[in-house]
Amino acid sequence: MTLNTHTAGIARLFGIAALSLALAGCGFQLRGAPPVPPGLQPLAVSCVEQIPVELCQAVKQQLELGDIDVRSADEADYLLRLQGFNEDRRASAITAQAAAAEYTLRQIVTIEVLTREDLPLITETRLNSSETYRFDETNVLAKQREEQELRQQLFDRLAQQIIFRLAPLTDARIAEIRKAAEEESSQDSR
Numbered sequence: 001m002t003l004n005t006h007t008a009g010i011a012r013l014f015g016i017a018a019l020s021l022a023l024a025g026c027g028f029q030l031r032g033a034p035p036v037p038p039g040l041q042p043l044a045v046s047c048v049e050q051i052p053v054e055l056c057q058a059v060k061q062q063l064e065l066g067d068i069d070v071r072s073a074d075e076a077d078y079l080l081r082l083q084g085f086n087e088d089r090r091a092s093a094i095t096a097q098a099a100a101a102e103y104t105l106r107q108i109v110t111i112e113v114l115t116r117e118d119l120p121l122i123t124e125t126r127l128n129s130s131e132t133y134r135f136d137e138t139n140v141l142a143k144q145r146e147e148q149e150l151r152q153q154l155f156d157r158l159a160q161q162i163i164f165r166l167a168p169l170t171d172a173r174i175a176e177i178r179k180a181a182e183e184e185s186s187q188d189s190r
Helices: 001-024 052-065 138-168 171-188
Strands: 044-048 078-094 100-115 122-132
Touching: 001 044, 044 052, 044 138, 052 078, 078 138, 100 138, 122 138
Parallel strands: 044 078
Antiparallel strands: 078 100, 100 122
């Protein structure tokens, strides 16, 4: 190895290191791992019976990516409750023969975040995700598989939306909500 090649290699390593530091310093994070405040720990996830297992698992996986300590409801200080799941599939385009050419698949879930004392940090909030796909009557099995994959993608998108809703719940914001609730409670008791 010549001196110029060795020097170029070292310069390249320094460049990569500098870029890494710059990205870390500006708060850059990979897309799949949104920021979740550490103050929202430990957190329990409650999925009522109608919530698909895949959606509940996707939320828990996103929380793990955010380094959130997920525990059972009796061990947690905060509760993320998923409820009110609904999924519909509607024809969004029709062929000349009056057959469905495209479908829109839409999923809706309601979430709320509560403290151990049932103080709402996030009141009931509806989130939704949808996607349109082409339907081919001559290839029904492949389209069924595609629809199933699309369902999983929608579960993942909903899970990401849920995690992004948790991002503003910093220690300072939680303290503000608690203080406002205490002030309201003291005014009501007068």
